[in-house]
Amino acid sequence: MNKLMFMLVLVFLAPNLIFANDYQKAWEAISNKDLKTAKKLLETAQKDPQYAVDAGLTLVLLESFEGHTESVSTSFSQFYNKTDNPNPYLYALWFYEGFVGEYGKKSKEQLKLLKRIQKDDNCNGTIKAASFYSEGMHYLKSNDFKNAKKRYAGIGGLRAWQFVGPFENTLGSGFDKQHAPINKPEQTAQFTSKGNYPIKWFTPPHIAPESWIFIRQHMNEYDAIVYAQTFVESDSDQEAYICAGLNGSMKLWVNDQLVVRQEKEVVTEMDTYNNKIQLKKGVNRILVQIGFSGNSANFMVRITDKNYQPIPNLKESVVYKNYPKVGGDISAKAMSLFSEDYFEAKIKEDPKNPINYILLSKAYTRAAKENQARATIDKGLALYPDNVLLRSQLINTYLVLENRTGVLKEIDWIKQNLPNNYYPLSVEVSELLQDEKYNEAEAVLKKIIEVYGENEFTYLNAIKLAKAQGETERLLSLIKESYKTYPENSTFVALQYQVEKERGKNASKVIQILEKYCEKTYDYQMAAGLIEEYKNQGNAEAIMNLLTKLQEGFPYETSFMRELALFHYLIQRYDRAIKYMSDAIDQGPYRADVWNGMGIIYEQKGETEKALEAYEKSLVYNTNQYDLRHKVNKLKNKAELTQYLPIEDEYEAIKNTVVTEDKKGRDWYYIFYKEDIILFPKGACEEYHSMSAKIVSKQGIDDWKSIRLPYDSYRQSIVIEHAEVIKDGGQKLDAERNRNVLVFTDLEVGDVVYIKYKIQNYTYGRFAQDFWDKYTFNAFVHTDYSQYCLLVPKGLEFEYHMQNSDLKPKIEEKGDYIRYLWSAKDLAPLESETWMPTINDVGMNLHISTIKDWKAVADWYSAISNTQAKIDFDLEELLKEILPKGITAYSELEKSKLIYNYIVKNINYSSIPFRQSAYVPQKPGKTFQTKLGDCKDVSTLFATLGRKAGLDINLVLVDTRDNGAQDLILPSLNFNHCIAKLNLPDGARYLELTNANLPFGAVPGSLLDAMILDIPQDMNNLSETPKLVALKDVIRTPNEIHRYKEVSVEGKDLKIVAKTTRVGTTTSYTRNTYLDLDKKRQRDNMTEAINSSFNNPVELEALSFEKLDELNDSLNYNYTYKVKNEVISIGDMQTFKIPFADLTISPEVFAKNERTHPIDYHIERDLQDEEMTVIIGKDQTFVEIPKNVSLECKGLKFELSYEKVAENKLLVRKSFSTVRKQFGTEDYEALKTFFNKIITLEGQFLAFKAKK
Structure with missing residues (x-):
């Protein structure tokens, strides 16, 4: 001292x-x-x-x-x-x-x-x-x-748990659902799982001794909400602390009072979420809700004193007893952790x-x-x-x-600032090896060893390097040395074992390498490898001993019980196998894999009824087991479901096809096109597709020489049964295949392409048991036979709608199923016309859906998108950057524009399957970090930032206008776009965030009249039920083009000084075309654009843009050009065609005399007008100035006027305003007359001559 x-x-x-x-x-x-x-x-x-x-x-x-x-x-x-x-x-x-x-x-x-x-x-x-x-x-x-x-006994965690689950939790969307187990702790209570099967509280006989409760041991789920409860008996009323750690999300109740709430899925240590509680004398219910989506969830709960020491004399039980129901919300503020308090104080101090x-x-x-x-x-x-x-x-x-x-x-x-440090050098070695730069990697590795010595990292990378360079002796020497130096490194052990094995040494001695390691070290992968080697040697006793040791060491591990059961099954010890599999079922009664295992054992034992009972339970718990479904049918001696589908000799149909005159006018035609669907009980769907096309012309060869079969590799499997060319003589040539891509070689006119394939769907989540589909019977080519067959279990309810046809299904009972068959023969090709509606609107379309209504879709998407739309540190810092004066310093509209402008200018559109889900937006923090995102990602980022800034924003699912108005007749998830909806006091704004050059508030044509589904942020407080509607009459910036020109006659040339003002979406085109170009390329592009309007050469003299890089509602640019030799002489007169920049319509649109389909007039521009001052020489005068014209047809308006403002000056004004509308065929003649008049008017010439 x-x-x-x-x-x-x-x-x-x-x-x-x-x-x-x-x-x-x-x-x-x-x-x-x-x-x-x-x-x-x-x-x-x-x-x-x-x-x-x-x-x-x-x-x-x-x-x-x-x-x-x-x-x-x-x-x-x-x-x-x-x-x-x-x-x-x-x-x-x-x-x-x-x-x-x-x-x-x-x-x-x-x-x-x-x-x-x-x-x-x-x-x-x-x-x-x-x-x-x-x-x-x-x-x-x-x-x-x-x-x-x-x-482990010293940890003091609670271990007497009951479980129930799984409940729905797609991407964490189940966190705040009020699932029934919260208020029903009784063992007799029955619930409905996310798979729609009945479940109860169950008590596994074994719980991990370390007090970390692993859900996967009891439920083989990847995303779910699961509940666990225990009943703790206290000998007195006492103050205590509840301490929890977890992997996942969590809610924790004590006597029905919520004391822990952690919505975000996290991975923590023990005692991360701690709260003061009051234990009641007698029984106290502890209830845990654990949520996970893709992770292996676990949790630990301890009850401690204020020093986090376990409270002695507490008794745990899984047996339900009456307890005091306190209820309510969090009883006390969550405690901060001691380490955080300590270092926060240290920072404050120093x-x-x-x-x-x-x-x-x-x-x-x-x-x-x-x-x-x-x-x-x-x-x-x-x-x-x-x-x-x-x-x-x-x-x-x-x-x-x-x-x-x-x-x-x-x-x-770090690499730039400390290039010789161990950390950047080790990263560099890994990068060089990945890039196959072996000499450079070797040099860096030597440098690490010289400075820092050898270690496991250097040995491992030296081994990789020697293997890559083909240096066998060095490789073997390094493996031997690394194994000797680090005998407990599993990688080096495995390498040494493999080397000795390949050298062909005595198998029993070689295997001692693994045995020695596994004797001293528990490593599941190495133990599994040792078991495999015992299998290769036929050493059943060693396998049994090792599996038994693992099972005894981990009696709570369901997978070990299952493996041990299947081992006894293989050596035909069925009673032992059944005993171990029964133990596995007790651990996880709702696991499909253990019930499947039990079925396998009973089937091999010859007890078919028990096998079927086990198999059917397995199918209840996992519907996506197609092979098992077929096996169950076979064991029941029932027909294969495929036998209930229409059966036809398709080769015979191909052989008998006839190329009639009406088919010769096309490049190819369908001999048949068929889709057969089997819906299984409780979900799962199998599809059978077949098609054949007869090649009639060389263009038909180009159309069919290579095709990609549509399927989702993330959610489906595909089996191609036939992919072949059938020659006239019957010879069959197989296509070249690469997964779902087919290439038909040696394809000739007269050949038939024949494709038959099967798709199995693997569905999970909210709509796993639902089905929706759309099938088009006809096409733009002739179809000999078209068929859609739907085989559904009896009692399955669905809705169907036949569009543009009165075709009815043929309905038949087939065993436990009902078959619906729609078929049509000799279908004429659809006529292809300009401005026709999409095939989704005019085709012979069948719509099918089991989804109840659009509200169900909105509810689902609201849950998963809100779960993702969480603010994080980077986004909070970003918001400070976007709104530097603070959130309250800006109006709602100002905040919206600033956030919008940041996103469209800084986040690049990217849609790549392996990076992004088809439906689920990525976390907005990731979108910001990577600067990449698709439509739902950028919309979610906008919503997340906007909501943090106090704005009312929700997402909107869109079926874009190019898909037509009838694409989604029945509820489905077949949307192809996502936008944001900004709700302001004066009305909503619909915002497209994937176009970097689109100004705030402009709505592109793909959205106008598109079918949309609003996704409310809060589905519990709806002013109206979400429904599918067309996006009409929205507040937006009008889409307009205004042109101003001065046209001067200079001899034979026209000199034109022009100014163009673009408004709304039309500004996007100009920015897309010119923003990223240097001045020379801007001039080149503009010259090319002007040239397209003239037959004579054009010389661009000047070009300038005003604030091209700013996302303003309007955009101006000025340019001057000269058209050479545009003025022609006729006698004593001179003339030129009026140089209108924007022609209203192309002549070919109304070239036909008759119309088959409606006219889908859906032009993005609302208005385009042009004001032109034509100046001729002072000693010249105009001859026969055209008359003013005003035309109107079905809401379309065209005006063209001429005003002589001086003897040599003529003011020409043209305007065209549109409506977006689908006109019937009965309107064709009127529209044709209207537009043909415009074509004539826009082609007029001006004539002038010298004054007399």
Whole structure:
């Protein structure tokens, strides 16, 4: 104590005399990239009691950053005595090798540390529980399951759980659903699962001893809401703390009072979500809702005192008993974590100490508070922007945030600033190997070894390099050396085993390599590999022993029980197999895989009835098992469902086709086109497609030489049964295939293309049991026979609608199914006409759907899109950048425009299947980070930012206008676009966010009159029920073009000085064409555009744009050009055609005398007008000025006027205003007359001559 007091006084009186602030100098050296000097200064600073802790930890971070894990192996043991509060430091740096390290086997020093923590009264219950877990994991990885279980007992987590589920949770959309188990804890209660099958609370006989409850052991689901409950008995009313950790999302109730709510799916350690609670004397119900979408969910719950020590004498039970129902919402504010409180206080006390920013960020990261972690490290970087340790922690936060762009950016910074550091060098080696630059990779790897020595990373990459370069001897030597140096590295063990095996050595000796490893180390993949090798050797006893050991060590692991059961099945020990599979079913009674396994055993045993019972339960729990469905039918001696489909000899139909005169006028025609659908009970759908086309012309060959069969590789499987060319003589030539792409070689006129394929659909989520489809019977070519067949289970309700035909289905019972068959013969080709509606509107279309209504679609999309539309740290910072004066400083319209402009200018449109889901928007943070997104992604980003800024925004699903007005007759998910709807007091704005050059408020033609479905943000407070409507009469910027010209006659030439004003969507065309070009290319493009209006040469003299790069509602540009030899002489007169820039219509549109289809007049422009001043010579005068004309037809208006403003000046005005409308064939003659008059008027000439 005297020594310590002396040191403190000395430091206080004369700090600069001894240590000269070496700690702060060390951080300066780190910022200056002088890491060698920094280490020396830190070693000195550790002698200073004031900085000992911080200096020691900074040195640990620095050594770890440089890859010197051996240097930090005893770090915390040396540091432990220097602090009386190790808890926050342990929490922040738990997984560093110098501390506890990653989960797995521990070094002697690490085991000593764990024991010390368990005995240290200064360590709180959370840290102690974590130490028991880490020590248990050490023994588990050491294959010592008995000691592992003993150490896990010190955790004190709740382990007596009942479960029920799964419930719907597509992308987290089930989090706030009020599922029935919340209020029904009784064992007798029955519920309906997300698969629409009945479920109850069940109690698995085995629960993991480590208190982490893994849902996958009980339910083989990838996205679901699951409930777990236990009943805890307290001998008195007492204050306690509920402490939870999880992988997933969570709600936690105590006596029906919500005490934990974590909506975002996270991965945390134990005791991350803690709250003070009141345990009642007697029974207390603890209920957990765990949600997950794609992850393996788990959770842990502990009940502790204020020091996080487990409360003794609490009794757990799965048996339901009456309990006091407190109810209500969260009872107390969620507690902040001790580590966060500690380092927040340290930063407040000393805001310039960088270590505390790093440690606080690490604490936040461990608690899955990624945004706080990022914000904290940003504050540190604001003080020390060039600090590599801060940037290294920033990389860690980016990794947790899945911000790949940020990670790559920071790695590049480190590479640029510390090119010889271990971290960038190791990244560079990996990149060079990936790029197959082996010589460069070898040089960098040698550099790492020279500076930092050999380690597992260098060995592994040296092995990869030797293999890539074909250096066999070196490869074998490296594998042997790495195995000898790191005998517990599973990769090196596997490599050594493979080498010895390929050398053909004694199999029993070679297998000892795996046995030796598995004896000392638990590694499931290696154990599975060892089992496979035992199988190859036929060593059944060894397999049984190993599987039995795994099952005894993991009695709660359903997959091990299933594997052991199937092993006994293979060696025909059916009773043992049934026993183990029954145990697996008890662990997870709603798992399809274990019921399928039980069926396999009973079937092999000859007990068909029991096999069928098991198989049918498996199908209930997973409907997408097509092979199993066929097997069940066979076991029941029922006909294959395909036999209920129409059966026809298709080769015979091909053989008998006749090319009649009416077919010769086309390039090809369909002999048949058929689609047969089987809908199975409770979902699943199998499709059978067949088609044949007769080639009539060479163009037909081009049309069919290569085709792509439509299917979704993410949700469907495809089996192509036939893909062949059939020659006139009957010879068959198979097509070349690449998955769903077919190439027909040696295709000739007169050949037939024949394709037959099957598609199996794998559906999940809200509409997994629904079906919707549309089938078009006719085409733009002749069709001999067209067929749609739907086979549905009896009792299945669906709606169908036949469009443009009175075709009725033939309905027949087929076993347990009903068959609906629509068929038509000798279908004439649809006539192709200009401005005709789409085939979706005029075709012979059958619509089918089992979806109840459009509200169901809106409800589904609202849930999944809202789940994604979450603000994060980067987006909050972005919003500050977009609205620098603050949210309240702008009007709603101003905020909307600023956010809109940022998105369309900075986010690039991208739609790539492997990056994006067909329906689900990606998280807006990812869209911002990658600067890439499709329509739903950018719309969701706009909605997320806008809502944060206080705007009322919802998404809108769109079936664009080019799909017609009748594409979605019945409810389905067949939308092809997504936009945002901004709700303002004066009315809604519909915003298209995929066009970088479209001004705010402009609505493109693809949206006008398109079919849309509003997706309300809050489906619980609807002013009206969502329905499919056409987008009409919206507030928008009009789409207009205004042109102003001065046309001067200069001899034989016309000189034209022009100004064009484009408004609304028409500005987008100009920006798309000219914005990114240099001046020369702008002039070239403009010259080409003007040239298209004249037959004579054009010379562009001037061109300028006004604010081309600004997204204003209107856009002006000015240009001057000369048309050579445009003026022609006729006797004493001269004449030229009036140079209108925009012709209203092309002559060929109304070339036909008769019309078959309606006229779908859907022009994007609302108005185009032109004002032209024509100037001739002062000594000249106009001859026979045309008359003024005003035309109107069906709401279309055209005006053309001439005003002689001077003897040699003529003012010409033309305007055309449109309506968007579908005109009937009865209107064709009137429209033809109207537009032909316009064509004539726009082709008029002006004549002039010299004054007399």
